[in-house]
Amino acid sequence: MLTSHDARDGFSLYDNLINIKLIGCKKCEVLPTIGLLPCLRDLYIEGMDNVRSIGTEFYGNYNDGGYDKILFPCLKSLQLWFMGNLVEWTDAMEPTTTGTVFPCLKNLTIRFCEQLKSAPCHFPSLEKLEISKSDSTTFEKISSKLTTLTSLHIEKISELASVPEQLLKNNSSLMSLSISFCGDLVFLSPHGDVWGFYTSLRSLKISFCEKLSYLPDGMHALRSLEEFKVSNCPNLRSFPSIKGVALLLRSLTISCSIEVLPTGLESCISLSSLEINECPNLISIPNLQDLHSLYSLTITSCKRLMGLPDGLDCLTRLKYLSIGGFCEEWDAFPSLSSIQHASLETLELYGWAKLNSLPDDIQRFTALTQLWIRNFDQIEALPEWLGNLSSVRMLYLCECMNLMYLPTAEAMQHLTQLYINACPKLKERCVKGSGAEWLKIAHIPNVILR
Structure with missing residues (x-):
């Protein structure tokens, strides 16, 4: 398209370009110089197998005094997908050079760039960061100077033992944090409660992190939290109190090796969805009688559970119930007679090896529109x-x-x-x-x- 030699003369042909997608140009070895396009807002690059480095030619970095060095002046979204051989992504300018790059970039997505070892760290306006299938060095470099994040999603980041402390401290407007399939993650934060987003975080999701063993006690201080999900984290054996988040919490998912559910659960009066799944050491569930807003309830695959919780008869808004997969020594499914039958629309039953019949009391659920029978x-x-x-x-x-x-x-x-x-x-x-x-x-x- 354009090279660094003719970009200043040629890019005016593309002044009005708003969106560029470069997909599957497998023989291309160097990305075009597009940092000078004045109207470019969205850039998507995928499957450029021969590109091993994103260097200064990508930006259009000129040293003459007449150029103001605002690179990608209007770019708001940048996505890199399936760049399997990309090893290096350099900064736009040398440290001694003044200038501005990505001044308006809000969304950055990097997925399946497994060889990438270096990346820029100058993203002054970044709000949404999504990184998947990369290593911790790249993630830490990109996130090292961020202060404006509202959403962070990381997935399959190798050798990541904890989320960088500076990232947690400096982003006071973070509203959504999602971490999944990070097999080396042991702690959420390296030095306990150093978060800067106590009043802003609304959604926290952690899933498929096998080594995760500890959640910080400061969970109770996340006053704006509405969604909290910890699933498929088998090494997590204790859970901090959620008393401080009880008033606003609307969705709670727990799937780990805890024996006792977090204190404060019974006070979550705004909770509309509660999922307790694959907790092999869990013995009991507290009384749920005050959870009057509960719309969806899942209690499945808890092999040591001694019985259903009390208070189910008070859940008058319950529409969805998924239940079963309990102690395999039981000869019969526990009674569902206490479940409110007038409101329930979807029932999902999980059995186990010994059961040879369905629970008779599901005949009471005359409002059901969907019935699932499993195992x-x-x-x-x-x-x-x-x-x-x-x-x-x-x-x-x-x-x-x-x-x-x-x-x-x-x-x-x-x-x-x-x-x-x-x-x-x-x-x-x-x-x-x-x-x-x-x-x-x-x-x-x-x-x-x-």
């Missing part, structure tokens, strides 16, 4: 009383290895969708036209077999 391996036939759930339109059957028989066509006359997944015996019997169960389901508009 009931000993069930061979679904009960005819499923026909009493006349409002159910969608029935999902998943991983019921010995299930063979469905209720009668009359019991399933209200269904509009039947989904059968990983139920090998039933799948064979539901083959269109020839299966033994086919006539029972032929009237259902949408039947999916997998």
Whole structure:
């Protein structure tokens, strides 16, 4: 397109360009000089396999006195995707040179640039940073001088033991922090509670960080927190109090190795979604009677759980319930009679090896529109009383290895969708036209077999 030699004379042809996408130019070895384009707002670069370095030619860095050195003057979004051989991304100018680069850049995304070892650190207006599949050196360099972040998402950053302290201290407007698949992360912050965003952070998500063993006690000081998710962190065995965030917290997800849920849970009166999943050491759940705003509740795959929590009869707004996968020594599913039946619309049941029947009390849920039945391996036939759930339109059957028989066509006359997944015996019997169960389901508009 343009080279550093003719850019000053040639870039005027492209003065009005607002958006540039460079995708799959696999033989290109050097990126074009586009830092001088005065109107460029969005730049997307993907799959430039032969580009190993982004150097000064990318910016258009001229040393004559007539050039004001504002590079990428209007750029707001920059994305680098699948640059598999990119090793170096240099700063625009030498340290002794004065000038401005990326003055308006708000969003920076770097994904799947696994070889990248160096990057710039001058992003004076950056608000949203997303880095995936990179190493900690690159991340730390890019984030070292940031002070204006509102959103940070990091994923699959190798050798990252903790989030850099300066990043946590200097970004007082951070509203969203997401960390996922960082296998070397041990601590969220290196020296305890050094956060600068106590009053701004609204969403904190940490997932699939196997080595994470500690969350700072300062969690309770995140006064604006609305969404808190810690999932698939098996080495996390204790949880700080959430008493201080109880008033505004609307969504809470916990999936780790804790024995006791965080204190303050019962005071989260604004909570609309609560998910407790794959907590193998959890023994009990506190009374939920004051969580009157709860709309969605998940309690699944907690193998040591001794019983359902008290207070479920007070959850009058509950629409979605996913429950089960409890102690495999139990011969029967725990009673659901305390669940408010008038409001519940979606019920997802997780069984275990010993169960050979569904809990009878789900017949009470007359407002159900969706019913999921999972992991009931000993069930061979679904009960005819499923026909009493006349409002159910969608029935999902998943991983019921010995299930063979469905209720009668009359019991399933209200269904509009039947989904059968990983139920090998039933799948064979539901083959269109020839299966033994086919006539029972032929009237259902949408039947999916997998």
